[in-house]
Structures are given as structure tokens and as C-alpha cells.
Amino acid sequence: MFCYQCEQTYRSDHANGCATSRGVCGKDAQTADLQDLLIHELKGIACYAKRARELGSVDNTVGGFLLYGLFTTLTNVNFNAARFTALLQEAATLRERTQQRCTAAAQQQGVAVGPLAAPAHFVPASELGQLLQQAPQAAITVGLQEVGEDVVGLRALILYGLKGVAAYAHHARMLGQESDEVYAGVEATLALLAAEPTDADQLLEEALALGRLNLKVMELLDAGNTGSFGAPQPTQVRLTPVIGKAILVSGHDLADLAALLEQTAGMGINIYTHGEMLPAHSYPELHKYPHLVGNYGGAWQDQQQEFAAFPGPILMTSNCIIEPQPRYRQRIFTTGPVGWPGVRHLENHNFSPLIQAAQALPGFTTVPEQEEQITIGFGRSAVLGVADSVIEAVKAGAIRHFFLVGGCDGAAPGRNYYTDFVRQTPQDTVVLTLGCNKYRFNREPLGSIGEIPRLLDMGQCNDSYSAIKVATALAEAFECDLNELPLSLVVSWFEQKAAAVLLTLLALGIRNIRLGPSLPAFITPTVLERLTAAFGLRPITSAEADLAAALGRSAA
Amino acid sequence: MTAAVASMAAKQHEITLLTRDGQRRPILCGEEENLLAAATRQGLTLPSLCREGSCGACHARALEGEYQLGPHSTSALSAEARERGEILLCRTAPRGPLTIVVEQDLAAMEAPAPTERSAEIVALERLTDDTVRLELQLSATAEGSGIQFEPGQYVTLTLPAGGVTRAYSIANTANWEGRLEFLIRRQPNGRFAHWLASAQLGEPLQVCGPNGSFVLDEASLSPRWFVAGGTGLAPILSMLRWMGELQAPQPARLYFGVNDESQLFAMEVLRDLQLQLPQLQLEICLWRPQGEWQGFVGTPLAALERDLPEALARGEQPDLYLCGPPALVTGVEQLATSLGLAERLRSERFLPN
Numbered sequence: 001m002f003c004y005q006c007e008q009t010y011r012s013d014h015a016n017g018c019a020t021s022r023g024v025c026g027k028d029a030q031t032a033d034l035q036d037l038l039i040h041e042l043k044g045i046a047c048y049a050k051r052a053r054e055l056g057s058v059d060n061t062v063g064g065f066l067l068y069g070l071f072t073t074l075t076n077v078n079f080n081a082a083r084f085t086a087l088l089q090e091a092a093t094l095r096e097r098t099q100q101r102c103t104a105a106a107q108q109q110g111v112a113v114g115p116l117a118a119p120a121h122f123v124p125a126s127e128l129g130q131l132l133q134q135a136p137q138a139a140i141t142v143g144l145q146e147v148g149e150d151v152v153g154l155r156a157l158i159l160y161g162l163k164g165v166a167a168y169a170h171h172a173r174m175l176g177q178e179s180d181e182v183y184a185g186v187e188a189t190l191a192l193l194a195a196e197p198t199d200a201d202q203l204l205e206e207a208l209a210l211g212r213l214n215l216k217v218m219e220l221l222d223a224g225n226t227g228s229f230g231a232p233q234p235t236q237v238r239l240t241p242v243i244g245k246a247i248l249v250s251g252h253d254l255a256d257l258a259a260l261l262e263q264t265a266g267m268g269i270n271i272y273t274h275g276e277m278l279p280a281h282s283y284p285e286l287h288k289y290p291h292l293v294g295n296y297g298g299a300w301q302d303q304q305q306e307f308a309a310f311p312g313p314i315l316m317t318s319n320c321i322i323e324p325q326p327r328y329r330q331r332i333f334t335t336g337p338v339g340w341p342g343v344r345h346l347e348n349h350n351f352s353p354l355i356q357a358a359q360a361l362p363g364f365t366t367v368p369e370q371e372e373q374i375t376i377g378f379g380r381s382a383v384l385g386v387a388d389s390v391i392e393a394v395k396a397g398a399i400r401h402f403f404l405v406g407g408c409d410g411a412a413p414g415r416n417y418y419t420d421f422v423r424q425t426p427q428d429t430v431v432l433t434l435g436c437n438k439y440r441f442n443r444e445p446l447g448s449i450g451e452i453p454r455l456l457d458m459g460q461c462n463d464s465y466s467a468i469k470v471a472t473a474l475a476e477a478f479e480c481d482l483n484e485l486p487l488s489l490v491v492s493w494f495e496q497k498a499a500a501v502l503l504t505l506l507a508l509g510i511r512n513i514r515l516g517p518s519l520p521a522f523i524t525p526t527v528l529e530r531l532t533a534a535f536g537l538r539p540i541t542s543a544e545a546d547l548a549a550a551l552g553r554s555a556a
Numbered sequence: 557m558t559a560a561v562a563s564m565a566a567k568q569h570e571i572t573l574l575t576r577d578g579q580r581r582p583i584l585c586g587e588e589e590n591l592l593a594a595a596t597r598q599g600l601t602l603p604s605l606c607r608e609g610s611c612g613a614c615h616a617r618a619l620e621g622e623y624q625l626g627p628h629s630t631s632a633l634s635a636e637a638r639e640r641g642e643i644l645l646c647r648t649a650p651r652g653p654l655t656i657v658v659e660q661d662l663a664a665m666e667a668p669a670p671t672e673r674s675a676e677i678v679a680l681e682r683l684t685d686d687t688v689r690l691e692l693q694l695s696a697t698a699e700g701s702g703i704q705f706e707p708g709q710y711v712t713l714t715l716p717a718g719g720v721t722r723a724y725s726i727a728n729t730a731n732w733e734g735r736l737e738f739l740i741r742r743q744p745n746g747r748f749a750h751w752l753a754s755a756q757l758g759e760p761l762q763v764c765g766p767n768g769s770f771v772l773d774e775a776s777l778s779p780r781w782f783v784a785g786g787t788g789l790a791p792i793l794s795m796l797r798w799m800g801e802l803q804a805p806q807p808a809r810l811y812f813g814v815n816d817e818s819q820l821f822a823m824e825v826l827r828d829l830q831l832q833l834p835q836l837q838l839e840i841c842l843w844r845p846q847g848e849w850q851g852f853v854g855t856p857l858a859a860l861e862r863d864l865p866e867a868l869a870r871g872e873q874p875d876l877y878l879c880g881p882p883a884l885v886t887g888v889e890q891l892a893t894s895l896g897l898a899e900r901l902r903s904e905r906f907l908p909n
Contacts (some may be wrong), residue, residue, distance in 0.1 A: 010610040011631045024606035081777050082805045126708060128777055129871060299614060304603060305660065325601055330704035330730045342774030344802065360702040360732035411603070411613040412631060518631055 001032035002141055004521040005160050006075040007410055007494045016521035025075055026323050026396035028538035033135035034084035035073040037124060039159070040138035041091040042069050044119035046190030048098040053184055062098055066190065070166035071337040075495040076300070076320035080339035088124050088131070117194035132391040147198045149524050153464035154203035155193060156522035157499065161190050161210050164500025167318070168217045168462050182220065185213040204530065211503030218465035218504070225254055225260030229283035232459060237281045238294035239372040242270060245363035247354060248296055250274035250303070250308050251317030252460055254286065256335055260315065263291040267396040269358045272296040272509030275320070275438050279459035282377025299409035299439040307332060311364055315340060319495060330509035331357050374442055378456035380466040384473055390452060391477050394486065397460060398449050399430055401551060402487040404467055406434040408494030414517040415440065420490055430454055435461035437492040464501045468508065482510055488550035489513045490540065493520070505533050516540030531552070569650040574619065576592065579662040587677060592645040599873050600665045603702035604891035607646045614645035621654035672764045673697055675736065679756050683821035686742045687787060688752060694734035696765060702732035707798035708791040709770060711736065711739065711765025715751050722748045725904070726766070729798045736763065739790040739822070770879065770904040772798070778875045778900070779807040783856045783888055785880025786814055791904060792879055800832035808833060811856035813884070817849065857887040864895055878903040
């Protein structure tokens with residue numbers, strides 16, 4: 001195996017990347033190789049799907065499979081090798097079907113199908129040992145000796161960004177939001193990677209194009225979320241449990257949560273959100289369920305202890321799952337793209353086994369005396385609803401600066417930077433946040449400026465769309481460029497959705513983003529130099545220095 | 557039946573874990589072992605992800621004592637942090653007694669000890685002259701009504717009068733109703749067997765567990781070959797039922813051996829299982845059939861001696877799961893070792909008691 005797609009990948013003075021029998025995330029070499037092969041097959045399908053689309057034959061169920069397949073390979077989503085052997089066979093069947101459709105369309109128009117890149121002709125072996133022998137041709141490092149690490153790294157940037165795009169698009173699809181433009185973009189990007197491009201300039205341009213595609217995808221997901229569940233509203237969320245039976249829902253998929261809330265209504269089972277599911281409480285159509293009682297625990301990396309202590313079953317709807325421990329292995333369930341060998345998997349919103357487990361388990365029998373709450377739900381609708389006050393506060397000097405501190409959380413000790421940063425932000429500044437990085441500081445008593453809270457939780461990582469809309473509206477109000485706003489972005493990345501969001505921000509021309517806790521291992525020094533020159537992208541240093549730099553720039 | 561017992565020949569040092577809530581939890585750790593592995597072995601759950609010195613999740617601090625810190629990623633533990641005595645538990649081996657400050661509360665670290673629960677007999681069925689199927693209903697506890705265990709694990713049963721405790725593998729799978737099923741061979745002159753002979757529905761028993769490390773390698777895609785001698789079928793049945801529940805895709809075959817036709821049991825259960833797990837192949841082995849037996853004649857070991865080399869020649873490397881009497885276990889272990897499959901063999905001995 002070789003994988004360097006996430007922030008926690010193995011790093012040393014000599015080489016970066018997980019290349020032993022088991023990745024840092026817990027993914028074994030066999031599963032990693034099968035995931036590489038799946039990506040290779042998806043590229044092959046995309047070659048035919050793109051060509052067929054050009055010839056006027058469109059089948060967006062193919063796009064749905066591409067999204068799902070890519071999503072399963074994100075960090076901390078699916079560790080079940082058996083799932084990938086099945087997906088490889090499904091992909092082979094779909095490739096054949098798409099090839100036939102493409103050929104028919106070409107014949108009808110009297111043109112040739114090809115030539116198409118090598119993955120279009122790849123046939124996976126039917127036996128596991130032979131399949132694993134095919135894996136090297138599908139590795140992310142293919143062609144390294146010939147094209148060098150910059151080009152391989154840029155291809156990786158596009159592939160990993162595409163995985164993030166696919167995850168968001170899959171969530172949107174689950175809420176009924178699809179678009180030809182998105183499917184065409186996903187197919188085109190996979191087909192581009194299938195052709196193994198070697199021009200660094202072209203690759204950089206394609207990466208930014210993918211960022212623009214991701215903006216469209218986040219818009220779709222936003223429409224899915226707000227269309228299904230209403231616009232997020234500032235909402236008090238209980239952080240302490242209540243007595244009674246309990247189910248914990250983790251991950252990002254609001255459609256799964258909505259289905260579970262409906263199925264458990266009136267049953268005396270309380271539902272708790274975990275990790276990135278926290279923003280669910282701010283959506284009126286989810287908040288209306290009285291048994292959606294609160295949020296439990298912190299960010300994903302603390303789950304082994306928190307799940308062990310939770311007195312009910314747990315549902316994982318997307319990343320991040322890490323190895324279930326014996327104390328809760330029998331009461332954790334996966335759904336959608338998620339999987340772990342030996343863990344029960346639920347499909348098609350059939351949550352009966354989960355509910356049965358909740359009824360058999362004790363739930364909370366004691367609770368802390370002191371109830372704790374936080375306020376969330378400052379999406380674009382809520383923030384822009386008080387835009388006049390915000391603009392007035394800026395003009396009057398009451399708000400000197402905005403910080404967007406958001407992204408993923410993780411286990412690395414250096415992530416305390418984000419806590420330190422937020423704690424040290426001056427009283428006349430406002431912190432916007434999104435993603436699970438917020439658990440580093442969302443209980444901090446930052447206070448408010450007039451009626452505007454100093455800490456505004458905008459939602460999940462995909463609610464970067466909301467942040468962009470707010471920033472754009474402020475720029476319009478102040479009649480300035482986005483980069484001229486008193487706004488600094490301090491981004492924490494861990495997995496591939498953050499890569500997609502970063503590409504979107506860069507595609508929008510946003511400069512001087514601080515990225516941490518460490519830069520992606522696939523961004524080579526040369527590529528970083530170019531990104532720094534073009535966008536001022538730079539790594540975080542210390543909270544003190546970065547704050548001073550941001551405020552100095554603001555004051556200048 | 558006995559559980560596997562780890563032998564720790566290497567020198568053990570006393571390690572004191574100072575927890576976040578100010579408690580001290582001693583563990584033992586050898587010089588060839590890392591602190592995380594030692595803590596896990598002794599029933600503690602500490603944060604860990606990669607266990608290879610890369611992620612930093614098992615970060616802790618050595619307060620006093622000598623230790624060896626193995627290779628690790630500098631992003632998980634910097635040189636400056638090392639200087640301050642910070643460590644990664646997965647990369648730290650003791651060179652003497654150690655005091656380690658960990659970032660967790662004790663309660664969160666401690667895995668639950670096997671719990672004791674009362675139960676009553678809800679089914680008792682004679683399967684053959686000397687084999688019975690026992691089903692128990694556990695009483696609900698503060699932890700709920702269900703029973704959670706890994707397929708292949710066992711519990712101990714204690715008679716109501718006390719004094720007699722026996723370990724039996726569980727034949728069904730984890731469930732939320734609190735049902736436990738066992739296949740029990742009645743040993744002549746056995747005290748438990750003597751009690752069982754006259755036991756009635758509704759009679760109470762004490763159950764303690766689960767225990768045991770004879771469990772599936774869930775991550776393996778290799779074919780699973782199960783070998784059961786007599787009531788050694790119980791944990792194997794649990795594993796097969798679990799595969800059926802999960803719709804596990806691995807090819808599976810079961811070699812089930814008894815002496816003769818009169819000792820055969822659970823055949824209907826196995827045939828039902830094949831409906832749920834169509835890839836399951838059954839090889840019923842009779843050592844000394846009394847009638848017109850059409851199946852394999854001989855022990856499961858003999859059947860394996862016939863089939864395993866052929867499988868290996870085909871390039872198939874099955875995982876082997878084995879439970880039965882000592883002679884069968886020893887024989888299959890020797891065969892597996894001679895064929896280079898020792899690392900793929902998981903076994904549990906079934907001892908008369």
C-alpha cells in the first residue's frame with residue numbers, strides 16, 4: 001500500500017506516506033490496495049460516461065455510483081475489504097454497461113468511441129490474490145520515476161479533492177439534489193486523471209476548476225439541507241444528557257438522522273448528535289422532534305472512549321469511524337458508505353436493529369446536575385439576517401476583525417494551536433467556525449459584541465458555502481474585494497473534504513489562508529511555492545504570531 | 557475447555573499510570589512490549605489509532621523511570637516534546653519501573669470485567685445420548701437486557717448450590733433478548749452433567765462472562781475453514797451464525813466430526829444455516845459409522861489431510877478455526893504447521909470437565 005491522502009499520514013525525515021501493512025488510520029494494506037483498484041475502475045467507467053455524454057447519451061445513475069465509490073475511499077469511511085471486492089465486481093459490470101451505451105451512441109452518430117485511456121480497458125481479476133497483484137498499476141504514485149513528485153502530487157491533489165467533492169455530492173443526492181453539471185464534472189475529472197496528465201500548469205488549473213465545481217456541489221448540498229429541513233436558526237443545544245434510552249448518531253448525513261428521528265418518534269428513545277452531526281439541531285425540521293435532545297461527546301478522534309461510555313447504540317453515517325473497541329463493537333452500526341469488518345451494516349434506512357438495541361440497553365440513568373448548553377446555527381441566513389448590525393459594528397470600530405477558524409479536527413498534539421488561537425483573539429473580533437475543529441473551542445466563553453456573539457458556529461464543513469456567501473455579501477456591502485475584508489481564514493484540515501473546500505477557496509481567489517496543523521504530504525515544496533506565490537497560502541506557525549500578522553495586515 | 561493463556565517470559569516492570577482524575581493504575585509491561593499493548597492486554601482502553609508511532613493519539617508523559625522510545629513520526633512527537641519527557645505509549649518500552657501520566661480518567665480506561673448475571677433455563681433438549689442443548693434467559697441488569705459477546709467466546713456457568721463452575725462456549729450470537737445457547741456433552745460422573753440430567757425449566761444458574769480470544773479474524777478475506785469435534789461445534793456455530801447475520805462473503809466450509817451416527821446432532825440447524833450462508837460447504841465426518849453412511853469416514857483431521865494440500869496447490873490459503881478434543885486439536889495444529897498455515901490457525905481445546 002501507499003497512501004498519503006490525510007493529514008495524519010506517516011511522516012519522517014526520509015519519506016512521507018503510509019507504506020507498511022497498516023495505515024495510520026487503521027486501514028490495512030489489502031483494503032488500501034482494493035480501494036486503489038476501485039478508483040482505477042471508476043476512472044475507466046468515467047472515460048466511457050464522459051464520452052457517452054459528449055455523444056448525447058446521459059445516465060446519471062453512473063454518476064451516483066461514481067460518487068458513492070469515491071466516498072467509500074475517504075479517510076475513516078470504509079475499512080471493510082469484503083465491501084471493496086463486491087464494489088469492484090459492481091464497477092466491472094457498470095463499466096461494461098457504460099461501454100455498451102457509449103458504443104451504441106457512437107455508432108448512431110457514425111463516430112469512434114476512442115481512443116480512451118488505459119483504465120477504460122482494465123479488467124479486474126476475479127480471484128483476490130490476482131486482484132492484489134493488479135494493484136500497483138492503480139497506485140497513486142504510478143509514473144513517479146517518469147514525471148516526478150510534483151506532477152504525482154498535483155494528480156493526488158485533484159483526486160483527493162474529487163473525493164471530497166464526491167462526498168458532498170453524495171449527501172446532496174441523498175436529499176434529492178443532483179445536477180448534470182456536477183456529474184459531468186466528476187466524470188471529466190476522473191477521465192482527466194485516467195489520462196495521467198503530466199503538465200503541472202494544466203494540473204493546477206484543473207485543481208482550481210475542481211474547486212469551482214465544489215462550490216456548485218456545496219450549493220446543491222446547501223439547497224438539499226435547507227430545502228429539506230429549513231434554514232438553520234440560532235439554537236441552544238444541550239451538551240449534558242437526559243435520563244432515558246439513547247441513540248447516538250455520528251457523521252454528516254442529515255437524511256439518515258431525519259429518517260431515524262421519524263422512526264423513533266414517540267418511542268421514548270432520545271437521539272443525540274455526535275461530531276459533525278451537531279449542526280442538525282439548528283435545522284427547524286429536525287429541531288422540531290422533541291426527542292432530538294442534545295449533543296454528546298467531542299470530535300471524532302475521541303470516539304473510542306466516548307462511545308464506550310455511551311449507554312446506547314451508535315450509528316455512523318459517514319466519516320470518521322475508527323476501530324470499534326470491544327466495549328461497544330456489538331452496539332455500533334454503520335450505514336451508507338461506512339463499513340468496518342464484523343460490524344453490523346444497515347441499509348435503506350432500515351434502523352430496526354438499532355432501535356431494538358436502544359430498547360435493550362439502559363440509556364442514561366443518571367445525569368449531571370448542572371446542565372450545559374451552547375448556541376449554534378449561525379448559517380448565512382442567520383448572519384445575513386443581522387447584516388446591518390454587523391456592518392454598523394464594523395464601521396463603528398466595535399468589530400475590528402473576523403476570523404474563520406474551521407475545518408477538521410484530529411489527534412495530532414499540534415492541533416491545540418486552534419484552541420490557543422481562538423482564546424487569544426481580541427475582544428473586538430468575531431470568530432466564525434465550521435467543521436469538527438470547533439470542538440477545540442466551542443465551549444469557550446468568548447462573550448459578545450453588542451448583540452453579536454463573538455463565536456458564531458456556521459455548521460458542518462460543507463457550510464463553508466454559507467461562509468463564502470456571508471463574506472461575499474459583506475464585500476458587496478463594503479464595496480471591496482473579498483481579500484480586502486477584515487477577514488482571516490485559519491483552516492484546519494484532516495481529510496479530503498477539506499482539500500475540496502481549500503480548492504474552492506483558492507478558486508475564488510481568497511488569499512493568505514493559514515493551513516495546519518501540517519501541510520498535506522502530497523503538496524511538494526515546489527507546488528507549495530507556487531500556491532504561496534499565487535494565493536499567499538502558508539502553514540500555521542504559532543497562535544501569537546499568526547494573530548499578530550492577521551491583525552497587523554488588517555490594521556495596515 | 558480452556559482459554560488461551562498468554563505466556564510472558566520476558567522480564568516485567570511495574571508501570572504506574574497516573575490518570576487525569578488523579579488515580580493510580582498499575583500494570584505490568586515487559587521490555588519487549590510497548591506500554592499500549594501491555595495496557596490493552598491488561599484490560600485497559602487507551603486512545604490509539606495507528607499503533608505505529610504516527611498519529612500521536614496515544615500521547616502521554618513519563619514522570620519518572622527509564623524507557624526506550626522506538627521510531628515514530630516527528631509530527632506525532634517532536635524532539636522538543638521528547639526532551640520534556642513526552643512519549644507515545646505505542647512506541648515506549650520500559651527499562652525499569654515507570655510512572656506515566658495519561659490524559660484519561662480511570663473509569664474511561666477500564667474495560668468492563670466479565671459480568672456475573674443470573675439466568676434461568678428456558679430450553680433443555682436432549683440431542684443424543686450424551687449431548688444436550690441448553691438455552692438460558694439472562695435477567696436484565698443495569699447494563700440492559702441484551703448480551704454482547706464476540707462469536708466464539710465462552711461464559712462460565714455456576715450451579716445454584718454453588719461450588720460447581722464450568723466454562724462453555726456460546727453457540728448463538730450476541731442478541732438484545734439476553735438469550736444464551738450451549739451444546740453440552742454430558743460427561744460420565746461429571747457433577748455438572750449429573751445436575752443437568754435432572755434439571756428443570758426455570759431452574760436458575762449464575763453466568764459469568766464473556767471471555768476468550770477464540771474469535772473470527774473479521775478483516776481477513778481468506779476462505780474460512782471450520783473444524784469441530786463433537787460439542788466443539790458450539791463456538792463454530794456461533795461464528796457461522798454471525799457470518800450469516802452479516803452476510804459475510806468469505807467462502808466457508810465446516811468439517812464436523814463425531815464417532816458415529818448416534819452422536820450426530822444439530823444437522824437441521826446446519827442445513828438451515830446453509831440457506832442463510834449458501835457458500836457454506838458441509839463435510840460431516842464419522843469416525844466409525846454403524847450403518848450405510850454415504851459421507852466421509854474418518855476424523856475431521858483425515859478429511860483435512862485430504863483437502864488442505866489440494867487447496868494449497870490451488871493457491872487457496874484458508875483461515876482455520878478449530879475447536880474440539882485435545883487429540884483433534886493437536887493433530888490439526890501439527891498438520892497446519894507442516895503446511896505452513898500455523899499463523900492462520902485459531903483453536904480452542906475442549907476438555908472433559
